[in-house]
Amino acid sequence: MALYSATWAGLPAAHIRLKLHDSADGYRDEVAISSEGLPKLVTRFRGTAVSAGKITGASPMPLRYEANYDLRKRHDRALRMEFVDRAGGVVAERGPGDTSRKPELAEKFRRDVIDPLGVISLIQAALRRGESQFAVPVYDGARRFDAIVKVRPRNPKDPGIRLDLTLKAIAGFKGESSDDGDPDDAPRPVSLTLSDDARLLPLQMSVPVYFMPLTVSLERVCTDDKSCAW
Numbered sequence: 001m002a003l004y005s006a007t008w009a010g011l012p013a014a015h016i017r018l019k020l021h022d023s024a025d026g027y028r029d030e031v032a033i034s035s036e037g038l039p040k041l042v043t044r045f046r047g048t049a050v051s052a053g054k055i056t057g058a059s060p061m062p063l064r065y066e067a068n069y070d071l072r073k074r075h076d077r078a079l080r081m082e083f084v085d086r087a088g089g090v091v092a093e094r095g096p097g098d099t100s101r102k103p104e105l106a107e108k109f110r111r112d113v114i115d116p117l118g119v120i121s122l123i124q125a126a127l128r129r130g131e132s133q134f135a136v137p138v139y140d141g142a143r144r145f146d147a148i149v150k151v152r153p154r155n156p157k158d159p160g161i162r163l164d165l166t167l168k169a170i171a172g173f174k175g176e177s178s179d180d181g182d183p184d185d186a187p188r189p190v191s192l193t194l195s196d197d198a199r200l201l202p203l204q205m206s207v208p209v210y211f212m213p214l215t216v217s218l219e220r221v222c223t224d225d226k227s228c229a230w
Helices: 037-043 118-128
Strands: 002-008 011-023 026-035 046-056 059-070 077-086 089-094 133-139 144-151 161-171 188-194 202-209 212-221
Touching (some): 011 118, 026 118
Antiparallel strands (some): 026 046, 161 188
16 A cells, blocks of 8 residues: 655645555555645545456456545546456446446447556556557546557666556547547646566656646555555
């Protein structure tokens, strides 16, 4: 378990608690997020999410994804995704208790995908296999995009495994029926640094949000829930 702090344009934005558990039986990833500073004032966002599944070879086999969150004008929101076998693939479907308002995307966009939190375990598995360039198909319950990952050359003076990611919109984004440019569906660069050891623990991530950097940095690794309280 680890505690992270997030800043946006250099100002406090959120506290994040992340717990990753990988074993021969599969993975279970958990995250809790609490906004602070200006983002808290504007959004009042607070949420938790759990992702569980297996990874066989290069193929993700997610089982479920559950998220609960509050926003300023939307309380007790729930996202429930179950992944079901169908015609030789795995399809993401909404589960009981889901409060999503947007219609589901067509099945072709929900087939053989992984949820946003499970992406971490999938990237870790690919790195352990020695892969240096690959793409991860992601579905967050409303939008489908690819996370295109490229490992940077190692630099002994700069510890950690550094990755360049590009988030490429596939479906469910704004501007799909318009010729006008829309930052929501434009490719978005992400930089991610993992620890250069067996844990492959996320150390830092940076992504532009409204043209300013949102940076998430590791504060400390915790031994229990109490030591990771914010």
